[in-house]
Amino acid sequence: MQTSTDEYRRCIRCGLCLSVCPLYRLTLNETNSPRSRVALLRAVREGLLEQPTGDTAAQFYRCLLCSSCTFVCPSGVTVDRLVELTRGEMVHLGLQPQPLTALGERIQQSHNISADPNENRLLWTSNLPNPPSGLGKTQAEVVYFVGCVGSLFPRSYSIPQSFVQVLERAGVDYALLGDQEWCCGYPLAISGDTEGARETIRHNVEAVRAVGAKTLVTTCPSCFHFWKHAYAAALGEELGFAVQHTTEFIADLLEAGRLPLRADLPPQTVTYHDPCDLGRKSEVFEAPRRILAHLPGVTVVEMAENRGGSHCCGGGGNLESFDPELSKEIAVRRIRQAGETGAQTLVSACQQCERTLAGAARNERLRLRVKDITEMVLEAIEPG
Amino acid sequence: MTDLSQELIARLVEALGPQKVLTSLEDRIAYSYDGTFAQNLPDLAVLPESTEEVAAVVAIAAERRVPVVPRGMASGLAAASIPFSGGIALSLTRMNRVLELDEVNRTVRVEAGIITADLQAYVEARGLFYPPDPSSNKHSTIGGNIACNAGGPRCLKYGVTGDYVMGLTVVLPDGRVLQTGGKAIKNVVGYDLTSLFVGSEGTLGVITEALLRLVALPRFANTARAEFPSLEDASRTVNAILGAGIVPATLELMDETAIACIEEAMRLGLPLDIEAMLIIEADGSDEEVVEREIAAIARICRENGARQVNVATDEKERAALWRARRSVSPSLARKAPNKLGEDITVPRSAIPEAIRRIKAISTRYGLPIVIFGHAGDGNLHPNILFDRQDPLQWEKVEAMASEIFDAALALGGTLSGEHGVGTLKQPYMERALGALSIEIQRRIKQALDPLNVMNPGKVLP
Numbered sequence: 043m044q045t046s047t048d049e050y051r052r053c054i055r056c057g058l059c060l061s062v063c064p065l066y067r068l069t070l071n072e073t074n075s076p077r078s079r080v081a082l083l084r085a086v087r088e089g090l091l092e093q094p095t096g097d098t099a100a101q102f103y104r105c106l107l108c109s110s111c112t113f114v115c116p117s118g119v120t121v122d123r124l125v126e127l128t129r130g131e132m133v134h135l136g137l138q139p140q141p142l143t144a145l146g147e148r149i150q151q152s153h154n155i156s157a158d159p160n161e162n163r164l165l166w167t168s169n170l171p172n173p174p175s176g177l178g179k180t181q182a183e184v185v186y187f188v189g190c191v192g193s194l195f196p197r198s199y200s201i202p203q204s205f206v207q208v209l210e211r212a213g214v215d216y217a218l219l220g221d222q223e224w225c226c227g228y229p230l231a232i233s234g235d236t237e238g239a240r241e242t243i244r245h246n247v248e249a250v251r252a253v254g255a256k257t258l259v260t261t262c263p264s265c266f267h268f269w270k271h272a273y274a275a276a277l278g279e280e281l282g283f284a285v286q287h288t289t290e291f292i293a294d295l296l297e298a299g300r301l302p303l304r305a306d307l308p309p310q311t312v313t314y315h316d317p318c319d320l321g322r323k324s325e326v327f328e329a330p331r332r333i334l335a336h337l338p339g340v341t342v343v344e345m346a347e348n349r350g351g352s353h354c355c356g357g358g359g360n361l362e363s364f365d366p367e368l369s370k371e372i373a374v375r376r377i378r379q380a381g382e383t384g385a386q387t388l389v390s391a392c393q394q395c396e397r398t399l400a401g402a403a404r405n406e407r408l409r410l411r412v413k414d415i416t417e418m419v420l421e422a423i424e425p426g
Numbered sequence: 427m428t429d430l431s432q433e434l435i436a437r438l439v440e441a442l443g444p445q446k447v448l449t450s451l452e453d454r455i456a457y458s459y460d461g462t463f464a465q466n467l468p469d470l471a472v473l474p475e476s477t478e479e480v481a482a483v484v485a486i487a488a489e490r491r492v493p494v495v496p497r498g499m500a501s502g503l504a505a506a507s508i509p510f511s512g513g514i515a516l517s518l519t520r521m522n523r524v525l526e527l528d529e530v531n532r533t534v535r536v537e538a539g540i541i542t543a544d545l546q547a548y549v550e551a552r553g554l555f556y557p558p559d560p561s562s563n564k565h566s567t568i569g570g571n572i573a574c575n576a577g578g579p580r581c582l583k584y585g586v587t588g589d590y591v592m593g594l595t596v597v598l599p600d601g602r603v604l605q606t607g608g609k610a611i612k613n614v615v616g617y618d619l620t621s622l623f624v625g626s627e628g629t630l631g632v633i634t635e636a637l638l639r640l641v642a643l644p645r646f647a648n649t650a651r652a653e654f655p656s657l658e659d660a661s662r663t664v665n666a667i668l669g670a671g672i673v674p675a676t677l678e679l680m681d682e683t684a685i686a687c688i689e690e691a692m693r694l695g696l697p698l699d700i701e702a703m704l705i706i707e708a709d710g711s712d713e714e715v716v717e718r719e720i721a722a723i724a725r726i727c728r729e730n731g732a733r734q735v736n737v738a739t740d741e742k743e744r745a746a747l748w749r750a751r752r753s754v755s756p757s758l759a760r761k762a763p764n765k766l767g768e769d770i771t772v773p774r775s776a777i778p779e780a781i782r783r784i785k786a787i788s789t790r791y792g793l794p795i796v797i798f799g800h801a802g803d804g805n806l807h808p809n810i811l812f813d814r815q816d817p818l819q820w821e822k823v824e825a826m827a828s829e830i831f832d833a834a835l836a837l838g839g840t841l842s843g844e845h846g847v848g849t850l851k852q853p854y855m856e857r858a859l860g861a862l863s864i865e866i867q868r869r870i871k872q873a874l875d876p877l878n879v880m881n882p883g884k885v886l887p
Contacts, residue, residue, distance in 0.1 A: 100452075116755050
């Protein structure tokens, strides 16, 4: 994470990034390419573009931060990180788009992205068959860090609801942090608010340490990525506990035989969408596939673009709040790839991917169920 | 902005619609570079979607004497698509459709902006094969490949891009649309205008559509990798293989500089005590023939001084053998901030001497040169590694490039096998071709583009 924007100098302008950038491939316009974002940064640094304007800033917000370019760059330029850093600089120039400024303010005020009172973080637990055992626990082996979207957006409640039921079934000793859980800080960090991000990081780490947990688990790949790659560096010390994504945690439970599987499930064909923050950016490719391999009746078919070459769902980089139409078109591209596999179900492991892809499936009128992997697992295990 | 440019923009917007005419400084920066380190801003960029739209743009530009610089994905390595005189950067990337696949005559008609790898995937799904394989095939277009007559490793057996072009649609510098060639294989009526546009780097017109020849997709391939303590032996082996009547699909050479560079960056476990490595692939539609050829190749390597020969037994091993060659570019990028990748060709027998001379140049100037290339056709890629921030190094690089070209010419070779001239090799053109050839080429340019609006200042010195 210690990249400097000087890294633009390493770009040799070969153009390989164009072949994998979802925005370039959609628009076929060099302006929307990773190579051009690096060139623009160079132009700002070296004086060709003296006075950045809203048009300049737009090129850095019209990006999914999906990291496809970084993944293939032969020179090792971390283009997505350069875009994040440049977004930070745009804030200081007063060029951050309004919706993102408002987002930062909401997080500062309410410690979450939705501006709800932070106590509302546990509303999703209210209509479960049994109250989760992790509620109000002060000491536990595992902390489940739910993330703002799963906690506060009813559209995504079923993800934490499914996951806690899986935890209960496996008899995991876990705690929920409730209002002591704050936004992970990723949106602040990419808005150039390094201090705000550090404050939230410190708070969250203290909250987890207070529970004495050995492992922190997240369902949200973006929280996971930020916890895994930025937290220790921001604190300047080891966290003292492991950070895992639910897919890693569940794969271990399944392989340890801690989740009894149902024998009566009908066969189904499933394709798996690698979320950018989980796959390319955190290199968790196999854990979700290990889970699917365990589930009875499930046959996995891969999309043409998978693992490191996975195509973004369109929900990355906050593009949605900057250019919603473009974001939708990206999602359509991906859902068509899923449709081409002939699968009945598209599974992802991210609340954002699930939402954007489900929307695209509806718009395209595809006969394709879109689910989160925690929902798949819950359906496949014997009820307690 | 001048009145002319305002009026020009208005006319272009009228012809194409506002979405396809890009005028902001951010857009102009995006259309100011290619795969080299050169750069210059166009006045604007356009994204036409049909031959008619291209013709409209060119006509509007010609009327006002405004330069038009055609480009695909701008991955070229000769600065051929950089708008050094400003004007209009004309991007063909949105013209990316397959227009007709004729399976009986084995031809495909495509728009110029289709990405080469996309075209290859399209025809391969139907059992057909478009062989030219520039290493940029995922990030370059057919139009750009034709305009630079791109090559690639497979060209040893299958020929270069130009060998597959049967006909073209070209927007001439005055905006008229010319059709050349056709599906008939034999065609000797008049001058071969198709070949004239192949390799013309956008200086004679804008290629908007191409009719391409296809062949049957080879169903089997296998690979051998041979390690040679002596470069001379590796070179002898290349000639021995071809002399035995075997034409491998690819015959790639990496010398000790390339092996050391890859090993430093990638740690693949390559031996550092050899002078050269050959990666050889045989392909075809008969598995037995392919296996027999690769066995014969391995034997010839051993007989000619290879210390170790590995033949792949499955796809995984095949990919592993290729990994070294495919790691060259990323390894170079990690070794130095900048590289100048040259592209000389020499007669096959002169490869060892060429490599010796290039190494001497590297020693004399004190900058590393990494050498690899397509040994089967004598095409070498000496890459000079340097830091452009250091003006002294840049001066040296220019002198070194000039000496490399001299070495190639002295050995009966030439400046470029597959990258083209652009502006980077212009200073050496007359040395390579002689004054008469340049004069004739100038007259051709004059005949087709008397106003000098089509990619001005490129190719011809």
